[in-house]
Amino acid sequence: MNEDRSGSSSPHPDQNGHQRSWLERIGQALSGEPRDRDDLIQVLRHAQGRGIVDSDSLAMIEGVLHVSELQARDIMVPRSQVAVLQRSDRVWDLLPTIVETGHSRFPVTGDSRDDVIGILIAKDLLRFLEPNGQGEFNLRELLRPALFIPESKRLDALLKLFQDSRNHLAVVVDEYGGLAGIVTIEDVIEQIVGEIDDEHDDEDDGWILSRGDDGCFVVKALTPIEEFNEHFGTGFSDDEFDTVGGLVANGFGHVPRRGEVLDLGGCRFEVVRADSRRIYLLRVSRVPVEAAVEEEDRPRAH
Numbered sequence: 001m002n003e004d005r006s007g008s009s010s011p012h013p014d015q016n017g018h019q020r021s022w023l024e025r026i027g028q029a030l031s032g033e034p035r036d037r038d039d040l041i042q043v044l045r046h047a048q049g050r051g052i053v054d055s056d057s058l059a060m061i062e063g064v065l066h067v068s069e070l071q072a073r074d075i076m077v078p079r080s081q082v083a084v085l086q087r088s089d090r091v092w093d094l095l096p097t098i099v100e101t102g103h104s105r106f107p108v109t110g111d112s113r114d115d116v117i118g119i120l121i122a123k124d125l126l127r128f129l130e131p132n133g134q135g136e137f138n139l140r141e142l143l144r145p146a147l148f149i150p151e152s153k154r155l156d157a158l159l160k161l162f163q164d165s166r167n168h169l170a171v172v173v174d175e176y177g178g179l180a181g182i183v184t185i186e187d188v189i190e191q192i193v194g195e196i197d198d199e200h201d202d203e204d205d206g207w208i209l210s211r212g213d214d215g216c217f218v219v220k221a222l223t224p225i226e227e228f229n230e231h232f233g234t235g236f237s238d239d240e241f242d243t244v245g246g247l248v249a250n251g252f253g254h255v256p257r258r259g260e261v262l263d264l265g266g267c268r269f270e271v272v273r274a275d276s277r278r279i280y281l282l283r284v285s286r287v288p289v290e291a292a293v294e295e296e297d298r299p300r301a302h
Helices: 013-029 037-049 055-067 091-101 122-128 131-136 155-165 185-193 225-232 244-252 289-297
Strands: 105-109 116-121 148-150 169-173 179-184 208-210 217-220 261-264 267-274 279-286
Touching (some): 037 055, 055 185, 105 169, 116 122, 116 169, 179 185, 208 225, 244 267
Antiparallel strands (some): 217 279, 261 267, 267 279
Protein backbone atom coordinates (compact mmCIF):
# COMPACT_ATOMS: atom_id res chain seq x y z
CA MET A 1 0.00 0.00 0.00
CA ASN A 2 1.24 3.41 -0.91
CA GLU A 3 1.74 5.59 2.11
CA ASP A 4 1.22 9.31 2.14
CA ARG A 5 4.55 10.74 3.34
CA SER A 6 3.37 14.31 3.52
CA GLY A 7 3.12 14.07 7.28
CA SER A 8 6.50 12.41 7.79
CA SER A 9 9.06 13.84 10.20
CA SER A 10 11.68 14.53 7.53
CA PRO A 11 13.10 18.09 7.37
CA HIS A 12 10.76 20.67 5.96
CA PRO A 13 11.46 21.41 2.28
CA ASP A 14 11.83 25.09 3.15
CA GLN A 15 14.47 24.27 5.76
CA ASN A 16 16.48 22.17 3.32
CA GLY A 17 16.04 24.84 0.69
CA HIS A 18 17.33 27.46 3.10
CA GLN A 19 20.39 25.33 3.94
CA ARG A 20 21.15 24.72 0.27
CA SER A 21 20.62 28.40 -0.50
CA TRP A 22 23.09 29.46 2.22
CA LEU A 23 25.73 26.97 1.03
CA GLU A 24 25.19 27.94 -2.57
CA ARG A 25 25.65 31.61 -1.72
CA ILE A 26 28.92 30.87 0.08
CA GLY A 27 30.06 28.80 -2.91
CA GLN A 28 29.15 31.58 -5.29
CA ALA A 29 31.01 34.12 -3.17
CA LEU A 30 34.15 31.97 -3.35
CA SER A 31 33.73 30.98 -6.99
CA GLY A 32 36.25 33.61 -8.03
CA GLU A 33 39.03 31.35 -6.68
CA PRO A 34 41.03 34.02 -4.79
CA ARG A 35 44.72 33.91 -5.64
CA ASP A 36 46.04 35.06 -2.28
CA ARG A 37 44.95 36.15 1.18
CA ASP A 38 44.15 39.70 0.12
CA ASP A 39 41.90 38.38 -2.64
CA LEU A 40 40.17 36.10 -0.14
CA ILE A 41 39.51 39.02 2.21
CA GLN A 42 38.06 41.04 -0.66
CA VAL A 43 35.76 38.15 -1.56
CA LEU A 44 34.63 37.87 2.06
CA ARG A 45 34.00 41.61 2.26
CA HIS A 46 31.95 41.35 -0.91
CA ALA A 47 30.00 38.52 0.70
CA GLN A 48 29.44 40.70 3.76
CA GLY A 49 28.13 43.47 1.55
CA ARG A 50 25.60 41.02 0.08
CA GLY A 51 24.46 39.91 3.53
CA ILE A 52 25.99 36.41 3.40
CA VAL A 53 28.39 37.15 6.27
CA ASP A 54 27.63 39.67 9.02
CA SER A 55 30.15 42.32 10.04
CA ASP A 56 31.11 40.67 13.35
CA SER A 57 31.81 37.34 11.66
CA LEU A 58 33.83 39.07 8.96
CA ALA A 59 35.94 40.85 11.59
CA MET A 60 36.67 37.54 13.30
CA ILE A 61 37.56 35.82 10.03
CA GLU A 62 39.94 38.64 9.17
CA GLY A 63 41.41 38.34 12.66
CA VAL A 64 42.01 34.60 12.21
CA LEU A 65 43.73 35.20 8.88
CA HIS A 66 45.85 37.99 10.34
CA VAL A 67 46.98 35.97 13.37
CA SER A 68 49.13 33.72 11.20
CA GLU A 69 51.05 36.79 10.03
CA LEU A 70 51.90 37.99 13.55
CA GLN A 71 54.68 36.89 15.87
CA ALA A 72 54.99 36.98 19.64
CA ARG A 73 57.16 40.10 19.47
CA ASP A 74 54.29 41.97 17.78
CA ILE A 75 51.90 41.74 20.73
CA MET A 76 54.00 40.88 23.78
CA VAL A 77 54.08 43.00 26.92
CA PRO A 78 57.70 44.25 26.77
CA ARG A 79 60.25 43.43 29.46
CA SER A 80 60.08 46.91 31.01
CA GLN A 81 56.35 46.55 31.67
CA VAL A 82 56.34 42.97 32.98
CA ALA A 83 55.43 42.66 36.67
CA VAL A 84 57.68 39.97 38.15
CA LEU A 85 58.01 38.48 41.63
CA GLN A 86 61.26 37.42 43.25
CA ARG A 87 62.03 33.96 44.55
CA SER A 88 63.19 35.36 47.91
CA ASP A 89 59.96 37.28 48.62
CA ARG A 90 57.79 36.33 51.59
CA VAL A 91 54.06 35.95 51.08
CA TRP A 92 53.25 39.41 52.46
CA ASP A 93 55.92 40.96 50.23
CA LEU A 94 54.16 39.57 47.16
CA LEU A 95 50.76 41.08 47.87
CA PRO A 96 51.38 44.74 46.95
CA THR A 97 52.41 43.83 43.39
CA ILE A 98 49.53 41.37 43.01
CA VAL A 99 46.95 43.84 44.30
CA GLU A 100 48.31 46.79 42.32
CA THR A 101 48.42 45.01 38.96
CA GLY A 102 45.34 42.82 39.34
CA HIS A 103 47.03 40.04 37.34
CA SER A 104 46.41 36.38 38.05
CA ARG A 105 49.78 35.00 36.87
CA PHE A 106 53.31 36.26 37.48
CA PRO A 107 56.78 35.21 36.31
CA VAL A 108 59.03 34.52 39.30
CA THR A 109 62.72 35.33 38.93
CA GLY A 110 65.81 34.04 40.67
CA ASP A 111 69.21 35.75 40.70
CA SER A 112 68.30 38.27 37.97
CA ARG A 113 65.33 39.53 35.99
CA ASP A 114 66.38 37.26 33.11
CA ASP A 115 66.34 34.18 35.37
CA VAL A 116 62.66 33.15 35.19
CA ILE A 117 62.28 30.02 37.30
CA GLY A 118 58.52 29.53 37.12
CA ILE A 119 55.04 31.01 37.14
CA LEU A 120 53.01 31.84 40.25
CA ILE A 121 49.22 31.75 40.09
CA ALA A 122 47.95 34.32 42.57
CA LYS A 123 45.11 32.18 43.94
CA ASP A 124 47.67 29.63 45.17
CA LEU A 125 48.63 32.14 47.86
CA LEU A 126 45.21 32.27 49.49
CA ARG A 127 45.83 29.49 52.00
CA PHE A 128 48.97 31.24 53.27
CA LEU A 129 47.38 34.57 54.11
CA GLU A 130 46.68 33.65 57.72
CA PRO A 131 49.45 35.16 59.88
CA ASN A 132 50.07 31.81 61.57
CA GLY A 133 50.76 30.17 58.23
CA GLN A 134 53.70 32.33 57.17
CA GLY A 135 56.31 29.91 58.51
CA GLU A 136 55.10 27.15 56.16
CA PHE A 137 55.33 29.31 53.03
CA ASN A 138 57.77 28.13 50.36
CA LEU A 139 57.38 29.99 47.07
CA ARG A 140 59.32 27.38 45.09
CA GLU A 141 56.74 24.71 45.93
CA LEU A 142 53.96 26.83 44.42
CA LEU A 143 55.60 27.55 41.08
CA ARG A 144 54.24 26.12 37.85
CA PRO A 145 56.67 25.39 34.98
CA ALA A 146 57.16 28.38 32.70
CA LEU A 147 56.41 28.10 28.98
CA PHE A 148 59.29 29.70 27.08
CA ILE A 149 58.92 30.81 23.47
CA PRO A 150 61.12 32.79 21.04
CA GLU A 151 60.15 36.27 19.88
CA SER A 152 59.56 34.85 16.39
CA LYS A 153 56.85 32.39 17.51
CA ARG A 154 53.85 32.74 15.20
CA LEU A 155 50.60 33.47 17.00
CA ASP A 156 48.61 30.69 15.33
CA ALA A 157 51.21 28.17 16.50
CA LEU A 158 51.30 29.81 19.94
CA LEU A 159 47.53 29.50 20.33
CA LYS A 160 47.78 25.78 19.56
CA LEU A 161 50.64 25.50 22.06
CA PHE A 162 48.52 27.20 24.72
CA GLN A 163 45.72 24.72 24.06
CA ASP A 164 47.98 21.66 24.15
CA SER A 165 49.98 22.69 27.22
CA ARG A 166 47.00 24.20 29.09
CA ASN A 167 49.11 27.26 29.86
CA HIS A 168 47.69 30.77 29.82
CA LEU A 169 50.99 32.69 29.82
CA ALA A 170 54.21 32.34 27.87
CA VAL A 171 57.57 33.91 28.65
CA VAL A 172 59.13 35.41 25.53
CA VAL A 173 62.93 35.15 25.42
CA ASP A 174 65.39 36.95 23.18
CA GLU A 175 68.25 35.39 21.22
CA TYR A 176 70.42 35.35 24.35
CA GLY A 177 67.78 33.60 26.47
CA GLY A 178 66.92 36.74 28.42
CA LEU A 179 63.42 37.94 29.27
CA ALA A 180 62.02 39.91 26.32
CA GLY A 181 58.39 40.02 27.46
CA ILE A 182 55.30 37.93 28.10
CA VAL A 183 52.26 36.93 26.05
CA THR A 184 48.97 35.62 27.45
CA ILE A 185 46.32 33.56 25.74
CA GLU A 186 44.01 36.57 26.10
CA ASP A 187 46.47 38.67 24.09
CA VAL A 188 46.29 36.17 21.22
CA ILE A 189 42.50 35.79 21.32
CA GLU A 190 42.09 39.57 21.27
CA GLN A 191 43.79 39.60 17.88
CA ILE A 192 40.81 37.58 16.62
CA VAL A 193 37.79 38.88 18.54
CA GLY A 194 38.99 42.35 19.56
CA GLU A 195 39.50 43.83 23.00
CA ILE A 196 38.29 41.76 25.97
CA ASP A 197 37.57 43.95 28.98
CA ASP A 198 37.67 42.49 32.46
CA GLU A 199 37.03 43.77 35.96
CA HIS A 200 40.53 45.26 36.15
CA ASP A 201 40.27 47.29 32.95
CA ASP A 202 39.60 51.02 33.25
CA GLU A 203 35.87 51.24 32.54
CA ASP A 204 34.38 53.97 34.70
CA ASP A 205 37.36 56.29 35.11
CA GLY A 206 36.39 58.58 32.24
CA TRP A 207 37.99 59.05 28.87
CA ILE A 208 41.12 60.90 29.99
CA LEU A 209 43.27 59.57 32.83
CA SER A 210 46.03 61.57 34.50
CA ARG A 211 49.36 59.85 35.08
CA GLY A 212 51.79 61.47 37.54
CA ASP A 213 53.39 64.89 37.45
CA ASP A 214 55.12 64.52 34.07
CA GLY A 215 52.35 66.26 32.18
CA CYS A 216 51.31 63.07 30.39
CA PHE A 217 47.79 61.68 30.21
CA VAL A 218 46.55 58.24 29.23
CA VAL A 219 43.63 58.72 26.85
CA LYS A 220 41.21 56.10 25.61
CA ALA A 221 41.16 55.93 21.83
CA LEU A 222 37.36 56.15 21.82
CA THR A 223 37.49 59.59 23.44
CA PRO A 224 35.26 61.94 21.41
CA ILE A 225 37.32 64.61 19.67
CA GLU A 226 35.09 67.31 21.11
CA GLU A 227 35.86 66.18 24.66
CA PHE A 228 39.58 65.88 23.84
CA ASN A 229 39.62 69.44 22.49
CA GLU A 230 37.87 70.72 25.59
CA HIS A 231 40.39 69.05 27.91
CA PHE A 232 43.60 69.87 26.02
CA GLY A 233 42.58 73.16 24.42
CA THR A 234 43.20 71.79 20.93
CA GLY A 235 41.26 72.46 17.75
CA PHE A 236 41.00 69.10 16.02
CA SER A 237 38.08 68.84 13.62
CA ASP A 238 35.46 66.16 14.14
CA ASP A 239 34.04 66.46 10.63
CA GLU A 240 35.90 63.40 9.36
CA PHE A 241 36.57 61.43 12.57
CA ASP A 242 34.53 61.13 15.77
CA THR A 243 37.25 59.75 18.04
CA VAL A 244 40.87 60.48 18.87
CA GLY A 245 41.83 56.94 17.85
CA GLY A 246 40.50 57.49 14.32
CA LEU A 247 42.29 60.84 14.09
CA VAL A 248 45.61 59.36 15.21
CA ALA A 249 45.36 56.26 12.99
CA ASN A 250 44.75 58.57 10.01
CA GLY A 251 47.80 60.60 11.00
CA PHE A 252 49.96 57.49 11.03
CA GLY A 253 48.51 56.26 7.75
CA HIS A 254 48.21 52.77 9.24
CA VAL A 255 47.10 51.04 12.45
CA PRO A 256 50.16 51.64 14.64
CA ARG A 257 51.81 49.25 17.07
CA ARG A 258 52.52 49.80 20.72
CA GLY A 259 55.28 52.38 21.21
CA GLU A 260 54.84 54.26 17.93
CA VAL A 261 54.76 58.06 18.33
CA LEU A 262 53.03 60.78 16.32
CA ASP A 263 53.24 64.57 16.75
CA LEU A 264 49.98 66.17 15.66
CA GLY A 265 48.37 69.52 16.36
CA GLY A 266 50.76 70.41 19.17
CA CYS A 267 50.29 67.06 20.93
CA ARG A 268 52.50 64.00 21.06
CA PHE A 269 50.58 60.72 20.84
CA GLU A 270 52.30 57.50 21.94
CA VAL A 271 50.45 54.24 21.38
CA VAL A 272 50.13 52.39 24.67
CA ARG A 273 47.77 49.62 23.64
CA ALA A 274 46.67 48.48 20.19
CA ASP A 275 46.00 45.37 18.19
CA SER A 276 46.14 44.69 14.48
CA ARG A 277 42.87 46.51 13.80
CA ARG A 278 42.52 49.43 16.18
CA ILE A 279 44.08 51.59 18.88
CA TYR A 280 42.85 51.30 22.48
CA LEU A 281 45.02 53.56 24.65
CA LEU A 282 47.25 56.56 23.95
CA ARG A 283 49.71 58.52 26.07
CA VAL A 284 49.34 62.20 25.29
CA SER A 285 51.69 65.05 26.13
CA ARG A 286 52.41 68.50 24.82
CA VAL A 287 54.97 68.65 22.00
CA PRO A 288 58.06 70.76 22.82
CA VAL A 289 57.83 74.14 21.11
CA GLU A 290 60.65 73.49 18.63
CA ALA A 291 59.15 70.12 17.64
CA ALA A 292 55.71 71.69 17.25
CA VAL A 293 57.11 74.31 14.83
CA GLU A 294 58.76 71.57 12.73
CA GLU A 295 55.51 69.56 12.74
CA GLU A 296 53.50 72.58 11.53
CA ASP A 297 55.96 73.10 8.65
CA ARG A 298 55.45 69.52 7.40
CA PRO A 299 52.62 68.76 4.93
CA ARG A 300 49.59 67.12 6.51
CA ALA A 301 48.74 63.47 5.81
CA HIS A 302 45.53 62.93 3.84
